[in-house]
Amino acid sequence: MQIHQALIKGRQYLKQQNVASYSLDSQVLLSHITGLDRTGLITRGDQPLTPAQLQQYEKLLERRAGGEPVAYLTGHKEFMGLDFIVSPAVLIPRPDTELMVERAVSLLRQSGARPLPAVDVGTGSGAIAVTLAHLVPGLQVYAIDISPDALAVARQNAARHGVADRVKFCQGNLLEPIPADLQGKVSVITANLPYIPTGDISGLMTDVKDFEPRLALDGGPDGLALYRKLIPRAHRLLHPGGHLLMEIGPGQGAAAKALLPAASWTARLELDLAGRERLVEGEKRRFRLEGIS
Ligand SMILES: C[S@@+](CC[C@H](N)C(=O)[O-])C[C@H]1O[C@@H](n2cnc3c(N)ncnc32)[C@H](O)[C@@H]1O
Structure with missing residues (x-):
């Protein structure tokens, strides 16, 4: 899956799960996993995530949907x-x-x-x-x-x-x-x-x-x-x-x-x-x- 697809899907998932800050949270979690800042997520949006990155992203999105604060998920x-x-x-x-x-x-x-x-x-x-x-x-x-x-x-x-x-x-x-x-x-x-x-x-x-x-x-x-x-x-x-x-x-x-x-x-x-x-x-x-x- 490419970065920009992961961003869209992550955002959709958190929105469906009623996370109010769904847009920012999906972006912060993806930045944390890829090491790319906000601009990087856009300019390198066609880059694929590795299977390990995708799995980590899915886990973090699920935890966020369960209410865990983003800062505890990223540690910062x-x-x-x-x-x-x-x-x-x-x-x-x-x-x-x-x-x-x-x-x-x-x-x-x-x-x-x-x-x-x-x-x-x-x-x-x-x-x-x-x-x-x-x-x-x-x-x-x-x-x-x-x-x-x-x-x-x-x-x-x-x-x-x-x-x-x-x-x-x-x-x-x-x-x-x-x-x-x-x-x-x-x-x-x-x-x-x-x-x-x-x-x-x-x-x-x-x-x-x-x-x-x-x-x-x-x-x-x-x-x-x-x-x-x-x-x-x-x-x-x-x-x-x-x-x-x-x-x-x-x-x-x-x-x-x-x-x-x-x-x-x-x-x-x-x-x-x-x-x-x-x-x-x-x-x-x-x-x-x-x-x-
Ligand atoms: C609201 S947090 C503030 C943390 C930090 N100062 C900040 O502004 O982000 C309150 C802190 O007070 C600590 N605390 C609670 N009761 C205390 C006590 N009797 N003596 C000293 N620290 C206490 C808690 O462990 C917690 O870390």
Whole structure:
């Protein structure tokens, strides 16, 4: 079978199987198997697939029709222009999270040539931690996850992007693994912790609820259980004027902002490009005598 025929048939099959992104998915899977980019699939469309390639393509199409996310089938996902290795042990990095990275980079760049260390909690594939280290020269990042399997993937990504010497991976709960001598010395904490309310998980798309790790999704009864625990610990860790950035889902803005007590934080809510609530930012207040009455 020629490449262009395989593309048409793959697209038809996924459409019949009600895969919404049937056109893009058939193309990404065929690119993965042939090593050809989108243009290559067209310009070399009359080239035949080898029997092994055809068999592999059929298997992947079938798995995709069963709901498996394309990124798990190819083992890769692009985030902030970098290619990340992914496996079913990690959440697939989302474009939504780029807002948090852009904000963190801007804060870190404002803080001078040698910013204080940053912490990424719930690092998963390492998408946030590795991108921060890649974009901010000299930055030291502590990347924490409770899942050892996720950390194994994140370590590969740090090595792949040449930042393994500046990203320290730690396994543990929230900020517990951070060494005590870092208290009060951290510039930015990024947290894309699970924030989906437990009761909403069964209503998610099959791709997410049946394939992505539950540990990466379930944020407790209101979705904010982990942020509630994180905030006091983050306050101790941050330098005065340092920032805690927390990704949230639409509708969680007011409740998440209210978790940051006004006496110790200045809180802001940011919307994503689609106008949805996406990021809650807390700046640790600096001590001021004027504030004492
Ligand atoms: C929503 S995923 C985010 C992954 C990655 N930061 C990203 O943006 O693509 C949340 C991650 O938090 C981790 N996690 C869940 N509970 C945790 C906890 N108590 N302490 C540390 N990490 C936790 C999960 O294993 C998962 O990798």
